[in-house]
Amino acid sequence: MAQATPHSSFLKRLSRHDVAVDIGTANTLIYTADRGVVLNQPSVVCFERRAGAGEATVAAVGREAKELLGRAPSNLEPVRPLCNGVIADFSAAGHMMRRFVAMARTHRPLGRRASFTVCVPATANQVELRAIRETALAAGAASANLIGESLASAIGAGLPVASATGSMVVNIGGGTTEVGVIALGGLACCGSVRVGGDEFDRAIINYVRGLHGVLLGDQTVEHVKKTIGSALHGQPVETMRATGRSLDDGLPRTIELTSHDIADALAVPLRQVIGAVRQVFETAPPELVTDIADTGILLTGGGALLGQLDACLAAELGVAVRVADEPLTCAVRGAGLAAACLDAHAFARAFDQAALIR
Incomplete structure (x- = not known):
């Protein structure tokens, strides 16, 4: 039986369609190893509230929703789900991320069992980290690893x-x-x-x-x-x-x-x-x-x-x-590179011990 080479192992890791996500206060970015940055959108979601319709529906996300800030009529409510780098509105963040993941799938599927690697502030507490992980899982991730923003930025910057x-x-x-x-x-x-x-x-x-x-x-x-x-x-x-x-x-x-x-x-x-x-x-x-x-x-x-x-x-x-170089995308690119170079078990083991992945 032929032994797996390092090259073939790397190709298998890429075939998992690992996804890196940087959910920022101002912008959300999504990165895949084979396509690079596939989404860069403002972290804004707009809800439409109709009389007698019950729960509000999502009218727009990203750039389209940001254009409505300060201009929206009374039936539209633009929301920025993140504040100071952490999720302030869990429901809005979930709706926004599901739409963003759907947008990122437009040209090529991310994979049904995609593993998400999400950038997080080093100072985030356990409640904030749990909210970020649950938002990723709600958006369709099979699993969600968290990596510190500083480390991800350093990796992405080389x-x-x-x-x-x-x-x-x-x-x-x-x-x-x-x-x-x-x-x-x-x-x-x-x-x-x-x-x-x-x-x-x-x-x-x-x-x-x-x-x-x-x-x-x-x-x-x-x-x-x-x-x-x-x-x-x-x-x-x-x-x-x-x-x-x-x-x-x-x-x-x-x-x-x-x-x-x-x-x-x-x-x-x-x-x-x-x-x-x-x-x-x-x-x-x-x-x-x-x-x-x-x-x-x-x-x-x-x-x-x-x-x-x-x-x-x-x-x-x-x-x-x-x-x-390209400072806005450093963190998400670094998170993607970290995920591509380590399998899921080694990834968690390597960074959990450094208190960078929680």
Whole structure:
């Protein structure tokens, strides 16, 4: 009888159609080993409530549902099921994930017995972890393994996670920023602060309201942040016009904003992010701190796309900082790579002991 080769074993693992999922506050991503990232959608679900119809039905999910935020008529209710990186509305999260999995199956089936590997915050408690696992199972997973966000991001970014040399990852998501130091395949120390892209948006809204007396909508602010957002006062100064509601008379009013305005607005939440990184440095072993001084800090997550953020953190921390390639998808790609390289038993054994898979 012919013995199985390492190559044939790897092909068998791929044939299981393992699926990696990153259910984020702002976006949900799904990854498969053979097709890469097959879904990247906003974490929003919209329910339609009809008079006398009883339970509400799902009207839209993802980008279609996000477009209804702030615009929906009374019979439609857009919901963001996650808050600060964890599930706040279990029922809405279940409906959203089932639709997302169905969307990911459009071009090729994920497999009836697909095993899900789901990214989770390192600071999530047991109740929050159970909610994430049950949401994955309700969406059709045969089983659900949980992997820490920092470790998954480090793997996806190509860092030498198995090395004794320490690496620091700062993952800035929609609801939280997670800081992790990785060495020898485990999480040596970590920290988290409930500041992310959503808090950046709120800071800009409050700044514009105080400076111009104009209330901007959430989607308008997100567009401003992505277009001229900056963490530093850089040159040349970028400008754009934005329209909101005047607080004086309630009428539409158009104002001009600059990249310097956005930098001023984001000063407070960025100080919180920097404070979280400093706290991890204070608790990390001196040897790992020395390693990070040599290798630098890696930024991942959608928040890492903010202009000049790497330069801002480098100036404050005195350590080289760089943004990962495709930072938004680092975590889900890393989770997928971890699942593809280990069978289910070895996967759980390897990471349970490091308190990274629970």
